[in-house]
Amino acid sequence: MNAANIKNLAATGDVVTSTVNLFSVTLTGGSDAATVTVKAGGSSGTTILVVKAAANTTVPVPFNAGVPCSGGIHATLTGTAPNAAFVYA
Numbered sequence: 001m002n003a004a005n006i007k008n009l010a011a012t013g014d015v016v017t018s019t020v021n022l023f024s025v026t027l028t029g030g031s032d033a034a035t036v037t038v039k040a041g042g043s044s045g046t047t048i049l050v051v052k053a054a055a056n057t058t059v060p061v062p063f064n065a066g067v068p069c070s071g072g073i074h075a076t077l078t079g080t081a082p083n084a085a086f087v088y089a
Contacts, residue, residue, distance in 0.1 A: 030081030
């Protein structure tokens with residue numbers, strides 16, 4: 001495995017635009033419940049994961065073997081002040 005990269009998002013956007021393997025997503029709800037929809041291949045790509053977290057709760061989702069994400073990773077976040085952390089290589 002190449003060196004891992006970590007990126008935090010607090011709003012909807014691209015995590016990375018190149019082809020990578022996704023190793024984990026950790027969602028933390030802010031002052032209300034949060035949801036992150038993770039897509040491979042950009043904002044109109046294939047949904048690979050939807051994670052929900054209650055207010056002020058953290059939900060980690062690891063992928064031991066990694067999930068191939070052709071064309072990058074895009075995340076759509078909902079909720080008030082959520083944070084999503086991504087580990088990819």
